[in-house]
Amino acid sequence: MKFAVSYGRSVNGVDPDHLVGYAQHAEAAGFEGLYLPEHMALSPSMRFGEYELPVDRQFPDPLVCLTFVAAATTRLLLGTGVLLLPYHHPVALAKRLATLDVLAKGRLRLLTVGVGAFPQEAAVSGVAFETRGRRADEALEVLNLLWTKDSVTFDGEFFQLDRVTSMPQPVGGALPIHVGGSSMAAARRAARFGAGWFPGGMLGPAERIAQLETARSSGRPIEHTRWGSTSTTPESVESFARQGVDRLVINTAGETLAEQRDELSAFAALHGLTPA
Template sequence: MKFAISYSTAGGLDPDRLVAYARHAENCGFEGLYLPEHVVLYPGAALGSFEFPPTLPYPDPLDCLTFVAAATRRILLGTAVLLLPYHHPVTLAKRLATIDVLSRGRMRLLTVGLGALPGEAEAVGVDFGTRGRRADEAIDVLRLLWEGDGEGVDFDGGFFGLDRAVSYPKPHGVTHLPIHVGGSSRAAARRAGRRGDGYFPGGALTPGERAAQWELARSAAAEAGRDPDALEYTRWGSIDMTPERVEAFAAQGVTRIVVAPTTADPEGQRKEMSAFADRFSLSG
């Protein structure tokens, strides 16, 4: 089992605090650090019963991860989730490859999702109803650009088009970066199987629906001629979870668990991270 940790900027974006958090996570032995994304918020933006305070600070996750990469040596860099339909894949391919090169191959926990706030899509000029198809094309374009050579690549889609497009630099030492798919729907599970390198479902699912979605991701991979056993399965966990709970996750096929501190106090966060690392011997 692999263990990673997420970082919240709900209390504001302080560079010293972010670096201290990332370095402590790295020293504890966590595999990776995840940051979320919201491109824009607005009064009334809500997911279910939770309404986002419009002034909640959501910095650009890729800029933050570049900053983290310069201050750390080993920890992998992740997003949970990057809102793929709101990024143009041509510019995104270059940004991600650049981060991967500068970090010597650590931009390896990219998780993409569709976004669930209609006003966010409207603000960036994206039709909310087509964001799934747009994301599918974007994944294809990202991989084409990373895999292409000096002769360029072509793509003729409903949202994006390429004519002998050449994108350098390439990811560090690999043909393309892993792309995990996040979400809480069966459509997300199918997308993970057909196009993704892994599935990272949301937290608010019943056990039965969660199991059904994981099986759907695997079956979609097999139907697409891909190896379902190659899919990684990432899940949210709690920072106080027990070894028995981790074993239960493993029995469900989970390969990575992402946790988050329960407190906003930096000293409390460090203590929780250290306790988790000791419980599972991460640094050993």
């Protein structure tokens, strides 16, 4: 089992010392990578089930933060959980992601994309909410073409390119893209485009099995990532492994950097992570 950490608590905001201290400690403790979430903007009544996102919660730009982290670390893989793909133009995004990967010397290997759950974010991005799935699929096609071809011509429903070149390209070719979500449509997207499948946390066992089977139906190797916490036990890790999980992403509960470091250190010791 591989273990990564998430940095998404609002109390931390965009404090540069906190972000770098958290990332460097995770790297030193032996965690594989660091994930950051994305929300374009918040407005009232944006809910995950019964939980309403506070409108003053800070969600810094994940790619800017990951660039900052890349400059302060040497081994830590960089990830998003999730990047809201339909709300980015793929030509601009291809450039940003490839540049980050080159600057990080090929460490942008946990890029996870989703389509978003909130109509409010689609509206402020100028995207029709009901088209976000088709738009994401088309964007994935464009990204992969720009990262692997010297000249790209594309005529789609949302994007049109005429002999377009985008440099630099990522280290080693197209970036591996993990697909996040809690729907069968997302699982199908992972099967078609993905190097990984990162389902949400609110699924029943039967749904999880069906979606994982769909995500892996292409026959290509597909990594399976799930959410965990610092309270995840070795027995729970064994259970995840039996479900075909390859990686757990750990959230911390503490508010201060010292508390979070202690949580990560205790988790690393419990699960036998190898310090860097």
